Amino acid sequence: MKRLLFLLPLLAAVVFSGQVLAHALQPGYLEIKPAGADTFQVLWRKPAVAGKPMAIEAELPQGCDAAREPVPTFDGAAWVAQWTIRCDRGLRGGEVRIRGLEATQTDVLVRYELEPGAAQTRRLTPDDTGFVIPHDPSTIDVIGTYLPLGVEHILGGIDHLLFVFAMLLLIRDGWRLLWAVTAFTVAHSITMAFATLGWLTLPGPPVEAVIALSIMFLASELVQRSERPERLAELYPWTVSFAFGLLHGFGFAGALSEIGLPDTDIPMALFSFNVGVEIGQLAFIAAALAVFYVLGLIAPRLRGLIRSPGSAVALCLAYAIGGIAGFWFVERVFGVVSMSS
Incomplete structure (x- = not known):
C-alpha cells in the first residue's frame, strides 16, 4: 500500500506533464x-x-x-x-x-x-x-520590450521553476539557499550572454534534455536525503547550482535567440532580458516562501513534514518532481534521436 502511495505522484506527474505540453501555445x-x-x-x-x-x-x-x-x-x-x-x-x-x-x-x-x-x-x-x-528607437523602448520578455520566459519555463523549487525543498539553511540562488543566477547569466552573442553555442534539444536531467538529480537528492550525512547538493549547493545554472543559461539563450536582439543596442537588450529573468525568478521564490510561511501558520505539522527528510509527504513531492522531469527527459531524448535519424 505504501508503494502504491508513491506511485500516485508519478502518475500525476506524467498527466501534468502531458497537459502542460498539450496546452503550450507558441507566440x-x-x-x-x-x-x-x-x-x-x-x-x-x-x-x-x-x-x-x-x-x-x-x-x-x-x-x-x-x-x-x-x-x-x-x-x-x-x-x-x-x-x-x-x-x-x-x-x-x-x-x-x-x-x-x-x-x-x-x-x-x-x-x-x-x-x-x-x-x-x-x-x-x-x-x-x-x-x-x-x-x-530609444533605450527605454529596448528595456520596455526585453525586460517583460525575460519575466514572461522564466515564469512560463516550468522546467526552470521546478529546478528552483527543488532547491528550495532541499536546502534548509537560509544562507546556503541565498548562495545557491546567487550561483545559479551568475552561471546562467554567463552562458546566456555567451550563447546569445555567438561566442559559445550548444544544440538546443540536447541541452533541454540535460536540463530535465538536472531536475531528476535534485529529485534523487530529495528522495535519498536524511538528517545526517547531508547530500552533495546540501553540502555544496552553490557548486551544484552553478554547474546546472550554466546549462539552464543555454536554455534561456535559445528562447532569446528566437526573439532576436536589436542590432543597434544588443548589450542593453541582453541586460534587460536577464534582469527580467531574475525578477521573475525572485518573484517565484518569494511566492514559494510566502506559501511555506502561511502553511506554517495554518498547518505547521504539514509544513514540518514537507521539510522533514524521509517523511511520506516529502517523498511524494520528490517523486512528483522526479516524475515530471523524467517524462520531459525521455520525451526530449526521443526528440534528439528523431532529429538525428
Whole structure:
C-alpha cells in the first residue's frame, strides 16, 4: 500500500506533464525587413489552433500597398505567409497592429528593420495589440520590450521553476539557499550572454534534455536525503547550482535567440532580458516562501513534514518532481534521436 502511495505522484506527474505540453501555445511572429528601395519583405507566422490558423491578422502601416496578408500555409508547426509590400514613406511613424489579438491568450513578437542590419523587436499582447514604429528607437523602448520578455520566459519555463523549487525543498539553511540562488543566477547569466552573442553555442534539444536531467538529480537528492550525512547538493549547493545554472543559461539563450536582439543596442537588450529573468525568478521564490510561511501558520505539522527528510509527504513531492522531469527527459531524448535519424 505504501508503494502504491508513491506511485500516485508519478502518475500525476506524467498527466501534468502531458497537459502542460498539450496546452503550450507558441507566440505569433511578424517580421518586416527591407527588400529594396521602399520595398519590404513580410513574414507572418500564426499559431495553430485546432489545426487552423489563429483568428488574428497583421495590419501594417497605412500607405503600404499589399498590406493585407495572403492565404497562409501550414509548415507543420504554424501557419506561415510571406509577401512583399511597398511603403513609399517607409516604416517610420507607421502603425503596426494585430487585429483579433485582444480575444486571445497569446503574444506576437514583431521584428522590424528600419534599415538593413538594424533590427528592433516589439512584443504585443492582448492588452497592447499595436504600436507606432518610432523614428529612432530609444533605450527605454529596448528595456520596455526585453525586460517583460525575460519575466514572461522564466515564469512560463516550468522546467526552470521546478529546478528552483527543488532547491528550495532541499536546502534548509537560509544562507546556503541565498548562495545557491546567487550561483545559479551568475552561471546562467554567463552562458546566456555567451550563447546569445555567438561566442559559445550548444544544440538546443540536447541541452533541454540535460536540463530535465538536472531536475531528476535534485529529485534523487530529495528522495535519498536524511538528517545526517547531508547530500552533495546540501553540502555544496552553490557548486551544484552553478554547474546546472550554466546549462539552464543555454536554455534561456535559445528562447532569446528566437526573439532576436536589436542590432543597434544588443548589450542593453541582453541586460534587460536577464534582469527580467531574475525578477521573475525572485518573484517565484518569494511566492514559494510566502506559501511555506502561511502553511506554517495554518498547518505547521504539514509544513514540518514537507521539510522533514524521509517523511511520506516529502517523498511524494520528490517523486512528483522526479516524475515530471523524467517524462520531459525521455520525451526530449526521443526528440534528439528523431532529429538525428
